Amino acid sequence: MNIFLYLERRTWVHRLDPRGKVLGVLLLFSLCLCFNHPLYMGTITLSILGIGASARVLFNFWRLRFILILLLIFGTLMWPFFAKGPTPLWSWGPMVVSRESLFYGIAMGLRLSSLVMAGLILLSTTRNEEMTHSLIGLGIPYPVAFAFSTALRLIPTLAGAGATIIQAQVSRGLDLESGNIFRRMGKFIPQAIPLFLYAIRYTNLLAIALESRGFSPGTKRTFYYELKMTPKDYEILVVLGALLAAALYLRLGMGLGAVLPGRL
């Protein structure tokens, strides 16, 4: 089963320099934080979906659709209770939901899922090694960058081992079908022990394999894939930067794009 996010495609997004891509995604993140009006926020969400489509990574959005939809729904449902607005819409006892806070909730839901989608575009179009390389290029020390990318790699491996462990216990009579959700969760806890031991063993072997292949943290190394910022990378960064500046002007200078101006 393939649980890695990277999708081998040949699109303009894949070809971008990973350093530029990391910066670009940071700019996208900032754009997401500019507005809390659903219309403005929605425009940004649609644009991110558009970028995802042209990078041909919608498959990964689809794979994580439950998380994306959950974020959207939870954002929309939860926020209205915390953010108060002037126009009451509905009330029940002490709970009041206003028109503005409902809109605000929708915008927050969109914002959360947009942030995740922007991150997904980065992870789906950038190889682990390129990510490490770009983090180094952006001034992060190699051991830290390597630890980060190795951690990313370990997640699917451990998820696979976890699934096998659960199956092994279910065939020994572990009952995951009955009981309420908390009791069922409780039954999962002991399974962490074999998983933990597996992780220790795995990382030990990984360390041996790394050292056997000449890896030593803290020393310099070369990179097989060359990183090169092309004019296109700069163009995209300039465009995104200009968009961010415009967005900030709209929000701060003209007061547009916010249903609740006091909130982020």
Added chain:
Amino acid sequence: MSKAISIEDLTYAYRSQEIPALQHIQNEIQEGSLVVVLGHSGAGKSTLCTSLNGIVPHFFRGRYQGRVFIKDLEVARHKVAEMSRHVGLVLQDFEPQLFSTNVELEMAFGPENLRLPRGEIKRRIETYLPFLGLEHLRRREPASLSGGQKQRLAISSVLTLEPEILVMDEPTTDLDPRGREEVLAIARRLQEEKRTLLIVDSDPETAVRADQVWLMREGRISAQGPPGEILSDIPGLQACGVKVPGLIELFVEMGWPGKPLDINEAVSLIEKHDLAQKGGLHPPKPSESGMKGNCILRVEGLVYAYPGYGLEALRGINLEIREGEFVALIGQNGSGKTTLAKHFNGLLKPSAGRVLLKGRATTEYKQQQVSRLVGYVFQNPDHQIFCNTVYDEVAFGLKTLGDPLPSMNVRVAEALETVGLMGYEKKVPFALSKGERQRVAVASVLAVRPEILILDEPTTGLDEKQQRALMEMLRSLNARGHTVLIITHSMEVAAEYAARAIVMKDGRVLLDGPTRWAFAQEDRLKEASLHPSPLVRLSNRLGTRALTVKQMVEELKG
């Protein structure tokens, strides 16, 4: 010729261990030779491997005495990263060795660490990709490769460092027969190129082509010499827990002249000395046997596709398993063996067709009811062990199924007795050996007294003695009425213990019948990239009924 490796009185004990893993090792390896190391588990083979590139003593701390030289470099005085230019190390587990996102980058990782320029890295990748037959896979993700391809990639990613010496620690143990053949073919090519190779393996067949064979026992090298000499020393091999090659054992038992290492040699010896007459064996037809007992498992038109994947892992399986049978399920990785077996205990639900357990579809049972009837031991015992004591571990199934306490004690004691671990109740499972942990896992399934017992690759990673102990235990359980089904790569284990063999290929059943009958169909087996052991092939050529040395001796002596 000059020395590639010399080991001078090396003794090494891991921290917190009293008994040294290696004791007074004194030996050397000539440049360009192939050395194969055999020995029981825990003999110190892996420790020896890791002492050659400095993982011992740099990575593992412990008491280190003596010296190891690679050419004129003393290993203990150099960092592992420096030694990696001279000694390449390939491990048994391929998963942790592959951490890059494609084949090319995996191979580039070592040279990148050596700070080689891009052009040189490219040259090396272009040299070794075709050498290992991986050109067409250069952009593939390592996780998506087959076992043999993965291990070949692990080898190539070490070769790009261009070390003079290559050390492989059980490189084929986790592989299916085809993967094993792929890796051994690479080893032969490296041998032809006059590289210095040290290979640890559990199968003496690997040692046949070696220049030198070392036998290890309890941290010492107990014997060394050319393969012809070492492999025919039956008591010596047995003392080290190494399987005796079947053909040699046969010739010695029969008192025939010569000690053949492969089948052609054996056949020409037999013809030359006119040792045996060709019998007229007609292997029994599948319908003639296996009709005893009631049908306990019935598979009808079973099709299964993993969710999210279009490809069908099982494409129309029909079979019947009767009470008291001993069945071996064999085939390459990815042929659907494990997928099929997981339907027997309801872990997977059919996409089409059905699986009837005692006449009722598995989908109509609750999972717990199925667990009572069908015990399933997973390949890696460490995937299920999690309790602090052996007692709790074995009792876990009974507890979750809600059995009362008094009968629980009896059941646990009984299960431990069956697996030969009486008195182990209070021990900590994690501190036991792999063979013992495997048995704890079997006991924990047995305690529930399932009627059917399924074991996925029960002998992988066990040495000869542990394998034999486990398989004899399964045989006695079978004799007491349990239906036993094993999934295995080992044609020898299947030949010796299973009465019936089911051979799978690409999600279908290729052959299903008495093991003797199935193993006589060498051409059909070849379609599934399988071939029986040299002894069984000899038995096929001679037209005897035997599948083991013992049977063959009885049959030939009449």
